[in-house]
Amino acid sequence: MKETKKPEWAPKDSGSEFASTISAGIEKTDKHTTNKTHTPIQKAKKLDIDDYVDGILTHNRTIFARAITLVESNSMQHIEMAQEIIKRVLPHTGKSIRIGITGVPGAGKSTFIESFGLYLISLGFKVAVLAIDPSSTISKGSILGDKTRMEELSKSEDSFIRPSPSSGALGGVNRKTRETILLCEAAGYDVILVETVGVGQNEISVRSMVDFFLLVLISGAGDELQGIKKGVIEIADAILVNKADGDNIIKAKAAAAEYNMALHYLAESTTGWKTNAFTCSAKEKTGIDNIWNVIKKFESITQESGVFTERRQNQMIEWLHFMLEEYIINEFFNNKAVKDSLPTITREILSGKLPPTAAVNLVLDAYKKG
Numbered sequence: 001m002k003e004t005k006k007p008e009w010a011p012k013d014s015g016s017e018f019a020s021t022i023s024a025g026i027e028k029t030d031k032h033t034t035n036k037t038h039t040p041i042q043k044a045k046k047l048d049i050d051d052y053v054d055g056i057l058t059h060n061r062t063i064f065a066r067a068i069t070l071v072e073s074n075s076m077q078h079i080e081m082a083q084e085i086i087k088r089v090l091p092h093t094g095k096s097i098r099i100g101i102t103g104v105p106g107a108g109k110s111t112f113i114e115s116f117g118l119y120l121i122s123l124g125f126k127v128a129v130l131a132i133d134p135s136s137t138i139s140k141g142s143i144l145g146d147k148t149r150m151e152e153l154s155k156s157e158d159s160f161i162r163p164s165p166s167s168g169a170l171g172g173v174n175r176k177t178r179e180t181i182l183l184c185e186a187a188g189y190d191v192i193l194v195e196t197v198g199v200g201q202n203e204i205s206v207r208s209m210v211d212f213f214l215l216v217l218i219s220g221a222g223d224e225l226q227g228i229k230k231g232v233i234e235i236a237d238a239i240l241v242n243k244a245d246g247d248n249i250i251k252a253k254a255a256a257a258e259y260n261m262a263l264h265y266l267a268e269s270t271t272g273w274k275t276n277a278f279t280c281s282a283k284e285k286t287g288i289d290n291i292w293n294v295i296k297k298f299e300s301i302t303q304e305s306g307v308f309t310e311r312r313q314n315q316m317i318e319w320l321h322f323m324l325e326e327y328i329i330n331e332f333f334n335n336k337a338v339k340d341s342l343p344t345i346t347r348e349i350l351s352g353k354l355p356p357t358a359a360v361n362l363v364l365d366a367y368k369k370g
């Protein structure tokens with residue numbers, strides 16, 4: 001079906017992409033015009049779980065996008081429905097390669113994804129691009145930027161691009177992105193690219209949901225940036241020095257050589273795999289096929305050794321623990337007895353009557369009794 005003409009990254013506040021392209025407006029049109037050539041589309045219909053599952057598995061783009069909207073919702077009712085859908089499609093997930101892409105803003109991640117995504121599509125793959133961008137909830141700037149950078153890719157029938165979900169209930173962006181990955185796989189996407197902005201905590205959470213972690217850098221970045229990069233370099237499976245074009249080719253190659261030297265001294269980020277630095281030009285589309293070969297080699301080596309599967313299993317367990325922790329913390333701090341006891345106990349700590357460790361026991365007692 002070709003109903004979705006609007007690019008999928010239409011900013012969230014324009015209405016969910018879904019609703020904005022279809023439901024409400026069309027319903028009205030049908031009521032207020034006599035235009036019978038306009039076939040009323042099933043959009044207005046409320047979908048049940050079977051509809052969602054069938055739609056995802058038969059790759060109905062519209063239903064698929066609606067399922068993702070459900071996953072991204074903060075309403076408990078939607079979350080519950082989404083869980084049921086995910087449970088049903090779970091046997092059809094896991095067959096993609098999940099690639100995390102990080103790097104400082106401006107390194108060229110989006111431009112790279114455009115070139116890389118189109119290259120993968122030319123090889124016959126279907127590509128999903130998900131973004132995790134903490135700044136996008138504050139300003140839509142980055143999404144608007146991406147819109148122009150991924151123009152060709154967004155037009156392809158074989159791509160699906162989703163901007164960063166807003167945070168919110170139950171696991172927030174983390175859960176939403178992980179579950180979206182599963183839906184993408186069930187819908188037949190072969191390569192999942194998760195783009196994140198290289199600022200602190202983000203890389204760690206993206207690392208925990210992908211198979212391969214790619215760090216996009218540029219040559220000549222200032223010293224203060226090197227500081228941020230250090231920790232991230234340690235978890236990268238490949239470093240890609242981008243913008244190796246024009247006058248910059250030599251500098252980019254020198255930077256890649258330097259990173260390769262530095263990588264000698266670092267522990268493996270993935271057991272049995274040697275992280276290397278390469279160059280590419282996202283703009284001129286050079287070095288793109290090479291990085292795909294690196295990723296394929298990584299996949300075959302880690303599949304063979306079992307590290308691939310082991311990592312995915314660990315990631316699921318981590319996810320379980322992460323969600324449990326979040327749930328327990330919420331439940332604890334929303335407990336009435338805890339809420340009631342905290343102000344007095346806090347005052348006693350501040351006035352020097354109660355040591356914090358003893359206070360912990362008091363709060364826990366209140367919780368257990370409450």
Ligand SMILES: Nc1nc2c(ncn2[C@@H]2O[C@H](COP(=O)(O)OP(=O)(O)O)[C@@H](O)[C@H]2O)c(=O)[nH]1
Pocket residue numbers: 103104105106107108109110111112145149242243244245280281282283284
């Ligand atoms: N010369 C050159 N410029 C690039 C290349 N890749 C990206 N850029 C430019 O770098 C800027 C930032 O790119 P963008 O993809 O938005 O970076 P992101 O913030 O990492 O997603 C844009 O002006 C791009 O046109 C490249 O390979 N060569």
Ligand SMILES: [Mg+2]
Pocket residue numbers: 109110111142146
């Ligand atoms: Mg970007």
